Amino acid sequence: MKIVVDTHTHTVSSGHAYSTVQENAKEAYTNGIHMINISDHGSAMKGAPFLYYFGNLEVIPDSLYGVRIIHGVELNIMDYNGTVDLPERYLKKLGLVLASFHDICIEPSTVENHTNGAVEILKNPYIDILAHPGNPQFQIDIEKVVKTAKEYNKLIELNNHSFVVRKGSERNCFEIARMCKKYGVRVATGSDAHISFNIGRFDNVMKILEEVEMPEELVVTTSVERMESYLSERKKRIE
Ligand SMILES: [Zn+2]
Numbered sequence: 001m002k003i004v005v006d007t008h009t010h011t012v013s014s015g016h017a018y019s020t021v022q023e024n025a026k027e028a029y030t031n032g033i034h035m036i037n038i039s040d041h042g043s044a045m046k047g048a049p050f051l052y053y054f055g056n057l058e059v060i061p062d063s064l065y066g067v068r069i070i071h072g073v074e075l076n077i078m079d080y081n082g083t084v085d086l087p088e089r090y091l092k093k094l095g096l097v098l099a100s101f102h103d104i105c106i107e108p109s110t111v112e113n114h115t116n117g118a119v120e121i122l123k124n125p126y127i128d129i130l131a132h133p134g135n136p137q138f139q140i141d142i143e144k145v146v147k148t149a150k151e152y153n154k155l156i157e158l159n160n161h162s163f164v165v166r167k168g169s170e171r172n173c174f175e176i177a178r179m180c181k182k183y184g185v186r187v188a189t190g191s192d193a194h195i196s197f198n199i200g201r202f203d204n205v206m207k208i209l210e211e212v213e214m215p216e217e218l219v220v221t222t223s224v225e226r227m228e229s230y231l232s233e234r235k236k237r238i239e
C-alpha cells in the first residue's frame, strides 16, 4: 500500500507553521505525493488566518509542480454541540474540511461530551474529516464515533504527527483503525506537517495500517482517483 495524498498540511498562514504553499507543493512532489490539502487552522486559534484568507484561497492554483492542491481548512471545534469557527458560507466554497479538538480553543471535558461533540461534527454536511481523533486529552467513545462516520459517509483521520505531539495517542489510533476496518469506514491520512519536510511522511500511519491489515479500498489517500471520488461525493452532498 502506498499513500499518495496528504489531507492535512499547514502553511505559514497558520501562524505557527513555517513553509509556504509553494514549498509544500515542491516537497510533496519530491516525496512522491500527488495531492495535498492545504488545511490551515481556523480563525479561532491565535495566529491563525482571518476569514478573508479562506475566502481568497481560490487564488492558489489547483495544481503546482504537478501536485494537485485542495483548498481546505482544519476547523477548531469550539463547544460540544457542533460549533466550529468558520461560517457555512466559507465552508461551502472549500474543497475538503477537517475539524478537530485543540485545548487552546476548547477545554477538555468528559468522554460523553467529547463523543457528543465529535458526533455533531460528523453530522455537519460541510465537514469531511474528524482530524486526530486519537488524542487522549479528548478521549472519545471510539466505536460510537466510527459508527457515526459510517452513517454519514465521513472520513476519519489517521494522523502521523499524533504519535509525537499527542502523547498516548498510539493505543487510540490503533483502536480507531480497527473499528474503521470493522465497520467499513474510510480513513484519510494526514501528515499534519507544520514544515514542508514533513509533507507525505507517513511512517506511523503505515505502521497502523499494516498492523490492522486495513483494506486498501478503505484508505482514500492511496490513489488520486479514490480521493477525487470522495471530493465529488462531498460536492454532491452540499449542493
Ligand atoms: Zn497547528
Ligand SMILES: [Zn+2]
Pocket (backbone or CB within 6 Å): 074, 100, 102, 131, 132
Ligand atoms: Zn490539529
